[in-house]
Amino acid sequence: MKHTTPLILSHFLFLWLIQPIPSHAFDSIFSFGDSHTDTGNINILAKKLARSVYSDNLPYGQTFFHRPSGRYSDGRLIVDFLAEEFDLPYLKPYLGKNGTFRQGANFAVDGATALDPTFFKQHNLTDDVSPVSTSISSQLQWFKELKPKLCQTMKECRDYFGRSLFFVGLIEGRDYIEMYPELRLMMSYAPAIIQIIAGTVKELLDEGARTVVVSGNMPMGCLPSILTALKFRDDKSNSSYDRNTGCIKRYNILSTYHNSLLFKAVKELRVKYREAKIIYADFYGPVMNFVRFPQRFGFTSKPLLVCCGKGGEYNWFPDKMCGSPNVTACQNPSAYLNWDGLRLTEASYRYIARSWLRGPCANPPIIDGHAKEDSP
Numbered sequence: 001m002k003h004t005t006p007l008i009l010s011h012f013l014f015l016w017l018i019q020p021i022p023s024h025a026f027d028s029i030f031s032f033g034d035s036h037t038d039t040g041n042i043n044i045l046a047k048k049l050a051r052s053v054y055s056d057n058l059p060y061g062q063t064f065f066h067r068p069s070g071r072y073s074d075g076r077l078i079v080d081f082l083a084e085e086f087d088l089p090y091l092k093p094y095l096g097k098n099g100t101f102r103q104g105a106n107f108a109v110d111g112a113t114a115l116d117p118t119f120f121k122q123h124n125l126t127d128d129v130s131p132v133s134t135s136i137s138s139q140l141q142w143f144k145e146l147k148p149k150l151c152q153t154m155k156e157c158r159d160y161f162g163r164s165l166f167f168v169g170l171i172e173g174r175d176y177i178e179m180y181p182e183l184r185l186m187m188s189y190a191p192a193i194i195q196i197i198a199g200t201v202k203e204l205l206d207e208g209a210r211t212v213v214v215s216g217n218m219p220m221g222c223l224p225s226i227l228t229a230l231k232f233r234d235d236k237s238n239s240s241y242d243r244n245t246g247c248i249k250r251y252n253i254l255s256t257y258h259n260s261l262l263f264k265a266v267k268e269l270r271v272k273y274r275e276a277k278i279i280y281a282d283f284y285g286p287v288m289n290f291v292r293f294p295q296r297f298g299f300t301s302k303p304l305l306v307c308c309g310k311g312g313e314y315n316w317f318p319d320k321m322c323g324s325p326n327v328t329a330c331q332n333p334s335a336y337l338n339w340d341g342l343r344l345t346e347a348s349y350r351y352i353a354r355s356w357l358r359g360p361c362a363n364p365p366i367i368d369g370h371a372k373e374d375s376p
Contacts, residue, residue, distance in 0.1 A: 026086045026165040026211070028104035031079045032139045032200065033169025033215070035110035035343055039077070040070025040093035042110035045134070053110070054323030054340075059308055063333050063346050072110060074307070074333040075346030079106065079167055081353035082366075086165070094142050101146055104164070107139035113175045114196040115189070125178045136171050136200050147207070154208075161208035165366075168201055169215045170283065172258065173342075176220065180229070183250055190258050198265035205273045213279045213356070213366060214266055216259040218287050221251035224306045224314035224341040231313065245291045246304055255284055263363075282361040286352045287344075290337045297351060300335050307336035307345060316341035 031037050046053045054060065054072075061068045064075030070093060071077055080090050083104075091106035092098055113120070117133035151157035172193050179185045201212055220226060222245065230240070230248060242249050259282075266280045289296075294303040306315040308322035308329040320327055322340035330336055334347040344352075355361035358368055 025163075026088065027160070027163040028102065029079065029083055029086070029088055029091060029165045029167060030104055030143065030204075031091055031106045031108055031167040031169060032136060032143075033108035033167070033171050034112045034173055035072040035108075036173075036349075037077060037079050037106065037108035037167070037169035038070065038072065038093070038110045038112075039079070039091055039106045039108070041095045041106065041108065043070045044093060044095040045109065054321060055110070057323040059329040060323055062329065072343045073339050073346055073349065074329065076349060077346075078349045078353045078356070079108075079169065081350055082165065082167065082357075085353075085357060085367075094146065102150065105143075105146060107142050108169060109134045109139065111174055112136060112139065112171060113178070114172050114193045115175050120178050136168075136196065140200055140203060143204075143207075158208035161204075162210040164209065164211070166204050166209045166212040167215075168197065168204075168212065170217065171197060172217060173220070176254065176258075177226075180226065183254060186254050187257060190254070190261055194258070194261040194265050197262065198269060201266075201269060201278065205269070205276055205278075210275065211277045211279070211366075213281050213362070214262065215281045216262055216283045217255045218283045219247060219252045219291070220255050221248035221253075222246075222287065222291055222304060224304055224309075224316040224338055225318075226251060227304065227314055228312050228316055228318070228341075245288070247291065259284055277364070279356075279366055280363045281356045282363070283352065286355050286361050287337070287348075290348060290351070294337065298335060298347070299337050303337045305336065306338050306341045307333045308340045314341070 035042070042053055043056055055070060056068050058068060059074065061071060062074050065071075083090050088103050091104050092101070094101070094105040094107050112134045114136055116135050116137065119125075147157065151160045175189070175193050176186045179189065197214070201214055204212055221242070227246075227248065240248055240250070242252070263280050266278050270276075270278050290299060291303045295301060304314055306322075308327065309316040310320040310327045311317035322329070333339065333345045336345050337348050339345045339348075352361070357366050359365040
């Protein structure tokens with residue numbers, strides 16, 4: 001795909017959001033990732049350790065579920081909108097061991113990393129902000145534990161997983177945050193992170209997956225949590241910020257570097273697995289369009305503000321996070337891009353999901369098998 005200006009891309013995205021989307025059949029969805037995809041595994045793990053998590057409390061879940069649902073948002077996530085599109089139930093967290101998983105399972109966990117948690121401890125990088133430490137390798141192991149309950153023979157498994165949608169969502173966010181603010185360190189470990197993500201996709205393809213969605217990274221320099229953290233460090237010069245967006249330039253460069261490596265890995269997998277559909281899902285582009293042209297999507301003219309938070313320039317402060325006592329949400333979450341300083345609102349996830357289903361922000365689109373596979 002040739003270079004597309006943000007203005008043109010946002011125009012195409014806006015037009016697509018008002019168009020009907022035809023269905024395409026999948027019998028199940030299997031999902032991996034972090035808090036952008038988790039539908040309750042973190043809550044289950046935390047309770048086993050007698051720990052508490054913010055997503056157990058209102059106002060999480062207030063928009064759609066009207067109660068905390070294990071999701072770090074005011075409502076549905078991208079994976080929920082994918083399930084709706086294919087007439088499948090919302091994915092149950094695998095660790096809940098609740099009923100059958102014939103129509104899919106969610107292995108994603110808030111705070112999960114691509115690199116193994118022991119790596120961060122060995123390098124004295126962890127801040128231990130998560131009540132649990134898991135990695136994508138743990139999620140892949142859970143999938144393999146579940147497999148015998150879904151199919152028995154190699155042929156049966158390939159047929160079953162061939163009719164399934166596999167979603168490898170954001171997983172690298174905390175890897176980079178653990179290394180913050182050492183940008184050179186983040187950049188140096190990006191290839192290793194990509195190798196792990198690509199290796200996970202390869203294992204799923206070897207198990208019989210034939211449609212895999214692989215999500216790129218979001219613009220980290222636009223996260224209110226990182227923007228706030230920078231205010232307390234010595235680098236506060238105006239040159240650090242993109243004057244058009246207010247985002248931190250060097251951390252967005254990290255995100256684009258990560259995404260370029262990931263897309264290259266996806267292209268290499270396509271060569272080896274020609275019978276499979278491996279989709280690169282652009283997370284960076286839609287979010288940057290929301291930041292640049294917020295009002296086109298019904299968002300407030302200050303898109304870096306957090307809906308659920310308290311204090312500071314971005315309505316986010318680390319000791320007054322969403323779900324904490326006396327921290328309330330904005331009156332209209334659908335008018336906000338950012339929900340809690342780290343994750344997005346249901347409205348944002350809805351727009352992104354739709355742009356992945358038929359484009360222009362997925363390569364190729366999920367439900368268009370004839371789209372040309374090209375550069376992001």
